[in-house]
Amino acid sequence: MSLDILLSRLDGVRHTGQGQWIAKCPAHADRKASLAIRELDDGRILLHDFAGCATADVLAAVDLTFSDLFPERGLDAHHHPVRRPFNARDVLRCLAYEVLVVLQIANLLLRGGALTESDHARLLLAARRFQSAEGIANE
Numbered sequence: 001m002s003l004d005i006l007l008s009r010l011d012g013v014r015h016t017g018q019g020q021w022i023a024k025c026p027a028h029a030d031r032k033a034s035l036a037i038r039e040l041d042d043g044r045i046l047l048h049d050f051a052g053c054a055t056a057d058v059l060a061a062v063d064l065t066f067s068d069l070f071p072e073r074g075l076d077a078h079h080h081p082v083r084r085p086f087n088a089r090d091v092l093r094c095l096a097y098e099v100l101v102v103l104q105i106a107n108l109l110l111r112g113g114a115l116t117e118s119d120h121a122r123l124l125l126a127a128r129r130f131q132s133a134e135g136i137a138n139e
């Protein structure tokens with residue numbers, strides 16, 4: 001992520017150690033660097049403004065959100081979902097089977113078969129899976 005993006009949007013950034021930086025807080029008129037930034041080994045990013053700004057306000061000032069502080073995988077250490085965690089190619093692989101389901105039902109109808117309740121429910125499930133995929137696939 002986002003550590004590079006975060007650092008590029010802050011002023012007065014100084015690297016102070018392994019995985020540690022300080023910078024001017026973007027959420028108040030900071031004359032000295034009062035914002036501490038820490039990248040943990042698991043990829044999470046911690047922010048603390050020693051002048052007292054809330055982390056949400058610091059993030060908003062640089063146009064980021066809490067999800068930008070977590071590494072790009074399904075769940076963070078606190079089991080919160082991460083935005084768009086999945087590789088678009090993997091999403092397409094997962095949806096390939098859904099296309100076959102839709103095709104099979106279409107073939108059934110083409111041969112004059114009747115759509116059963118369970119076929120219809122399965123089509124709705126496929127549609128929901130396609131719709132949800134757009135929200136979880138990353139670039």
Ligand SMILES: [Zn+2]
Pocket residue numbers: 025026027028030049051052053
């Ligand atoms: Zn501040």
